Amino acid sequence: xxxxxxxxxxxxxxxxxxxxxxxxxxxxxxxxxxxxxxxxxxxxxxxx
Ligand SMILES: [Zn+2]
Numbered sequence: 298x299x300x301x302x303x304x305x306x307x308x309x310x311x312x313x314x315x316x317x318x319x320x321x322x323x324x325x326x327x328x329x330x331x332x333x334x335x336x337x338x339x340x341x342x343x344x345x
Contacts, residue, residue, distance in 0.1 A: 301331035305340075308333055 310320040
């Protein structure tokens, strides 16, 4: 199974040995966007 690539840095999302992705998959306007754990830290959702 192909691993999703981070939409920010282009790296493949890491998986734990349980097959769980170390990152997050978001759906934006019907498109699936993968964000790795590192980029997740840098992204602060604009909540104001
Ligand atoms: Zn990334």
